[in-house]
Amino acid sequence: MIFFLLLLTLTFAVFTAGKIIFLLTYEFAIFILLNYLYLRYVKNSLDLYIIAHEEKFTVGEEAEYEINLINNSFLPVFNVEIRDYSTVSGKFGLMEGYLASFKNKKFKKKFTLPRRGIYFVGPFELKIQDPFGIFTRVKFYDFKIKLKVFPKVRDIKPSLKAAQQLGIVEAKNRAFEDYTNMLQLRKYVPGDSIKRIHWKVSAKKGELYAKEFQISAMSEVYLLWDLNKGHFLDDVDGKLDEECAECMVSVAKYCLLAGIPVNLLDYPSGQVQVRGRTIRDFGAFMEASIKNFPVYDKGILDFEGLDVVIPKDATLVLITPYLDSFVLNKLHELQDTGVEVLIYYVNDYGKIKDKIDKIRVGMVFWRHKNGEKVKGSFV
Template identity: 60%
Template structure:
């Protein structure tokens, strides 16, 4: 811009000086100078219509921490060389990609590979793109816009872990007294009604024939149903400026879900905002639904974890609740004790520094697993 103004002023001054002096040589120099500027303008317009770019990515789905790579092909369809060409990306990822200037020979292409790393899960878009072209003397600059975008899906890491669910020692049916592991599809035997038995267990057809109440006893299975409570209170992540705890929480949720699905254990994730079941599955084919949930949920809610935990009343009895959180205080622990006493199994996965809560949890009969520490049991590779 400064060069253009300077040359325009220089042309005006030269033309005025030629008029007042009346010299033919000065007129000739002014005309040559004007012709020079016109040639540069025509050159830059021609190059703009002759330049194209093509952007591709060979991998659009990666894991956090992996390298994203994409390729830009610069195409010059002109018989003139391009002396100064720059690709500009106005997407949020632009800060991770360094802009460079390129030179192109006539009727030649140039491939440029760019790489960068994203440390947070989510769906990202690269683009739109602009090509900035300058003439050899920097007098004129034009911009050509390309409105296409590249989509990148950055997934959380998923670890192969062992989750110790109560009464789950092996796959299949095992003996256990906890009702959380009763298989209501398989009746093991009938017996006479005892005081305190649930009316729902009465076998009405048999009772009508025998003229006294008989209740159903079910086979006890190791397959407990799991509900995951994922803490997304943004105040609990206030110190997480780099998003490490947030990513650890997502990794923990997916790793637990994968373990359950691999073993045919029904698992659900509770929506932090509504308290309703957000996603549910029982087979590993359902795992993609849990991945989608991990990409949609972030710690952005003002709702406190204490209020969230009070939603346990809407969750069935005799299930295993798994809480994933980076924050525990006395109020939350009090709610957890109430939850633990409601005939529901409870496991806490703590994704913060364990030193902050060790003194608080030692007095409680609650299982706490420190995510990322040696307490997390890794599974064998056959579960990958």
């Protein structure tokens, strides 16, 4: 529109041959040029920085990030807008205002993260105009900050059915030290066997160091996390999904703290996705919790060969919001092969009240106070 007016003025000046009209046309052209040069200059003088002091959160925690807009020029910016295209809830949206020369402006935003997963702060867009709104320029910032939101972890104390006690670890089988798996080195204490001494390290350190091995009772846990989307049709707010994830990481942490090897089965394939032996492996289970969601059509009954994947005398922990007679029969058959089965039922008690008497495997209601065991045992 502005260029049309300039062309119209110039045409009028040519046909009328009026000096005043020519003068006004030149002034108008210079005015437009100055606005264009101004906008081009301030666009290159603006910088945008994003600061997120924390990048890992727990569901329900409050997060914050900060936008810092800096004007590096001696000219003020009369009209600037910041558009935020972040995927986090409570995003900035649109911010606009005036920015003086050599000044900066900060925008802070706090928001709550209600669901686990990976979120991104950014990208951002600056929309800049000259003082008279003749020209508009856009500056795009494609950088993103990744925020990881993990499920809550609860302290649980399921009872352990076992024949032998190993400190806090119980197991069916005979306990022994696994000399193929050295847990750590520690300083030698009187009474340690001379065979435990790590001579090479002791020579370097100038004092005796002994090897400490992993205690093994041949007890192992396999977690089967139900991710069948058909079992979450009523989960409109995502609460049920979050509780299942919370249950999975809580059981995994309990096992690792107790020194019980634990494995997370991959839902699509039925193979082991994550393995853990000590609490140092817990991070892998937390990472798996934000990458797995109920998006599959596959049902629990579709898993073939679980009795092959899961060794005898191990425990299968099924985490699910859904149980029917067919699933229970499958679990009973699996238990008859020698695999211990424990169900963590993450839903309302009333949905399976009529099936309780038919359940012959361990059963825990996750929504029960403190996740207490209702019937059966945890191995």
